[in-house]
Amino acid sequence: MTGSVAGRPAAPVAIGFRPPHHVFGAGPGALATLLERAAARGIDRVCVGDHVSFRGGQGFDGLVQATALAALAPTMTVETAVYLLPLRHPVAVARQVASLAEIAPGRLVFGVGAGGDDRHEVEVCGVDPASRGQRMDESLSIVRRLLAGEVVTYGGRHFQISDARICPSPAPPVPILVGGRSGRAARRTALHGDGWIGVWVTPERFSTTTADIERTADAAGRTGVRWRHEMLVWCGFGTTREGARAPVTEAMERLYGLPFEHFERYSPVGTPQDVAAALVPYVEAGCRSLNLVATAADLDEAVEGVATVRDILREPVGAAAR
Numbered sequence: 001m002t003g004s005v006a007g008r009p010a011a012p013v014a015i016g017f018r019p020p021h022h023v024f025g026a027g028p029g030a031l032a033t034l035l036e037r038a039a040a041r042g043i044d045r046v047c048v049g050d051h052v053s054f055r056g057g058q059g060f061d062g063l064v065q066a067t068a069l070a071a072l073a074p075t076m077t078v079e080t081a082v083y084l085l086p087l088r089h090p091v092a093v094a095r096q097v098a099s100l101a102e103i104a105p106g107r108l109v110f111g112v113g114a115g116g117d118d119r120h121e122v123e124v125c126g127v128d129p130a131s132r133g134q135r136m137d138e139s140l141s142i143v144r145r146l147l148a149g150e151v152v153t154y155g156g157r158h159f160q161i162s163d164a165r166i167c168p169s170p171a172p173p174v175p176i177l178v179g180g181r182s183g184r185a186a187r188r189t190a191l192h193g194d195g196w197i198g199v200w201v202t203p204e205r206f207s208t209t210t211a212d213i214e215r216t217a218d219a220a221g222r223t224g225v226r227w228r229h230e231m232l233v234w235c236g237f238g239t240t241r242e243g244a245r246a247p248v249t250e251a252m253e254r255l256y257g258l259p260f261e262h263f264e265r266y267s268p269v270g271t272p273q274d275v276a277a278a279l280v281p282y283v284e285a286g287c288r289s290l291n292l293v294a295t296a297a298d299l300d301e302a303v304e305g306v307a308t309v310r311d312i313l314r315e316p317v318g319a320a321a322r
Helices: 021-025 028-040 062-072 090-103 119-124 129-147 183-192 203-219 241-256 272-284 299-314
Strands: 014-017 045-048 051-054 058-060 077-084 108-113 152-155 160-164 176-179 195-199 230-237 289-295
Touching: 014 077, 014 299, 021 028, 028 062, 028 299, 045 062, 051 119, 058 062, 062 077, 062 090, 077 176, 077 230, 090 108, 090 129, 119 129, 129 152, 129 160, 129 176, 129 183, 176 183, 183 195, 183 203, 195 203, 203 272, 230 241, 230 272, 230 299, 241 289, 272 299, 289 299
Parallel strands: 014 045, 014 289, 045 077, 077 108, 108 176, 176 195, 195 230, 230 289
Antiparallel strands: 051 058, 152 160
């Protein structure tokens, strides 16, 4: 064992790893090697993001990348965290999800978000940025019903559908998680989701938001949901905090076009022990599932860092003292 942190609940914690985008461009051999290493080190799942044309054209299709991961990592769960659902038509998305679930039954988690960090990305998809939330709510309702095998007729503000059906429906069902920091995102999780994906929130906010979601769901008659709340966390690994900070700073500033200081509070850096210690308050707040967007001087160090964090967070309390 690599060490433990006192005061942490003993329930198991699941850890996911997001492969860097450049590995997909290196070809299936490089990607397969990375996934084999992650699986061998016990990492629970792999996840992908999603962008169509983000801040000057950056992007990658989340469901396409998830399909590659599902094919190359046959023992691992694959998650989209998150797929920008309002930018697509929900019937087409339901078909894609059902097709991927057929390839990887029981190994797909469909995480969705409304996006909007770049208004132009939304606009070039033919969507009014002001309509994202409404489109998200309508799309979630439609996709969930289609994946459950229902014949869907729907008349909404943004989608009009008559007698739509997707066969076969996924078995087992695909969990749908909802990302977003707003109260509206929490409400749509309560009404349509199986869990919430928090990002750039404090442990206290994670706890209060998930409690609010479950109360709202109960009040709406959605009882018996097996909630799968998560956190998505950027982090940097290295032998020193200064060395670990550099790669995550460069990666986040390149992607978001903002100084790292905007994210630093929520993006732990340092040794795996440092990163794990920063994540313990989320575990204590009830989070049992985290996806790490890990950076390091090299890819092996990033994978090893994620795996070591998992080892630490899964240790029984007091194990190091025995």
